[in-house]
Amino acid sequence: MRAFMGFIRKEFYHIFRDRRTMAILFLMPLLQLILFGYAIRNELNEADVAILDHSKDSVTRNITDKLLSSGHFKLAADLEQESEIGQAFQQGVARNVIVFEPLFEQKLRSDGQADIQIITDASDPMMAQMLEGYTTSIIQNYQQTELEESGSLAAGITPEVRMLYNPELRSSNMFVPGLIAFILMLVCAFMTSITLSREKETGTMEVLLASPLRPMQIIIGKVLPYLALSLINIISVLIVATVLFDVPFRGSYGLFFGLSVLFIMTALALGVRISVTAKDQQTAMMMSLGSLLFPTVFLSGFIFPIENMPAILQYISHAVPAKWYLISLRGIMLKGVGIEYLWMETLILFGMMVFLILVSIRSFKIRLE
């Protein structure tokens, strides 16, 4: 036991004495969260819009005002004719052109129907979808509020839409939990896989293996400092998320920390597993990059919604721990749901953790080749 304690102390010294690594471990997660929390967004603010108003009457002007005062759009150009639309797109003046048909107000009053055309430059499909979505909802809104007041609401079904949990559609509410999962995965799995393979590469592993420590103890001793570091990181990223980015925290802190520890342990076990296979740091790095980093970014629902992917990739995504953690995080933070809604995710994460720990202990070799 004394040998074990000494070993753990050595591991802590190892990390704490390397200033640069310390800075990376503590500051990098925070810096990344702050930077990306601000920069990774897919919401619309002040997008350039061009307007082609064939009618120029009070209704079209009203709608234009509504669009421009929403904060989502900024008038880039007033077009005179259809031929200018292509020009506006090609010169990058605007990505969205709104066309009011001639005699708009008159048609609306006499025929009860007038048309608006929204033309987007879909060479950037994502932007095009956003522009469409925001423009249509502003026009629909206008239709429901203004026309209703004047007593000429359309016959038919009027939907009352409620955007739950995130009514302002702020993308930081979506991405910040994702960033937390991403950063934890990175610090835990990446770092452990590199440290263990480093001992192999520099030859100090030999010393460890020749010591009376059991393999289990070596692994635990190696992993413990990172577990401690990650716990500190969780607290700091949580503070940044809620204070700086105003991401609501509606659920239970106990559940949040419980799940986070599960996730961290899973990530650490993954790191150990990788380092067992890799014979040097470079290989460990490449394996981590391929098997941890890319899946965590792309198959966890962090940026790209899993529901949009082909079925086979959706199945593969089940094997990505970050996916389950992320569902839970968003559930806890934004929806405020408890364990009764998240028991399945919790169980899956727990199962993954147990499995990976067993696998990494079993595959840990006490002989060097």
Added chain:
Amino acid sequence: MRRIKFIVRKEFLQFSRNKPMLAVIFIAPLLQLLLLSYVATFDIKDIDLVIIDQDHSPSSRELIQRFDISENFRIVKISMNQDDGIEAIDRNKAKMAIHLPQNMGRDLTHESSAAIGIQVDAVDGFTANIARQYAMGIIQKHNRQLQPVMEQASSSQSQTIGVEVARWYNPDLNYKAYMVPGILIMLVTSIGAFLTSMNIVREQEIGTIEQINVTPIRKSEFIIGKLLPFWIMAIIVFSLGLVAAWLLFDIPFVGSLWTIYALALGFLLLVIGAGLLVSTISNTQQQALFSMWFIFVIFVLLSGLFTPIDSMPGWAQYIALLNPVTWFIDMMRRVMLTGTGFSDIAVSYFVLLGLAAAIIALAVARFRKVSG
């Protein structure tokens, strides 16, 4: 010149002897390209929908029918209990719940209008916004069919604004054409940058750098000797990816292949130069890896590859504009997809080359032939 040749040959020998690494370098990017091209899409289909039908009238069934046949929605459950909607959303079983209240059909026939409730899971604001737009579109279409009938019933004149959407240049919202050039660049960059950043510092860590230090090789020769093999390798990976993109995803390669290669060669020079620079500054592979990782993630995520630059706050947009990856992705997309000629991008291209030269010079200056 001869000395550079030796270094290059040594590096290649080292590569070719490390078989697992070779597989990772050449096969992993292709697999990832294949995978990520399918993943990187915001084209939203099959939005999971719960309908709470408390009306059970012909008109509620008609509306449900409309959602059922739409390819944008998939009805996962039709229920009578109002709480089932929120329940399904909380359990992540549905993104949207539509509530058709009792008497909807009756209100429609008697008062010519009826209100329904729609709840959207807006945690993912982007998807929620589009789901709302799709739902509104379906209801609008439905109303248009109802109107002639109902206007006869009620004497009042109603007014609707029709919204029509046109998507130019890419009407099917093909995300692959947009994403694949960027993903390819990201993968090649990651291979090139990470491997080089660990390379020189590795020789330092395991001590083989001593053998280099005692040879008459010049610092610049050493750096160039390290640069060339990685450059060649990155270009091979890039070419493989390009062929794969062309064969597998119908991407319209409008631009000239020469321009594409000229761009890639210049950009990869910059990437590999940066990798070597990091390697000369770092003391351990671990440090190098993490510094590179930090730089890489910032440059890629702030390049507008996955999320639009227009959505970023002002200061982040300036950072994005200073980011060579942003220019490169933008140039590549333009050349590949719209056939922009070399002359249109010449200025930014030469700035890129200048930057690459500066970084390589810096790496030469930072490299020390003394260990300690």
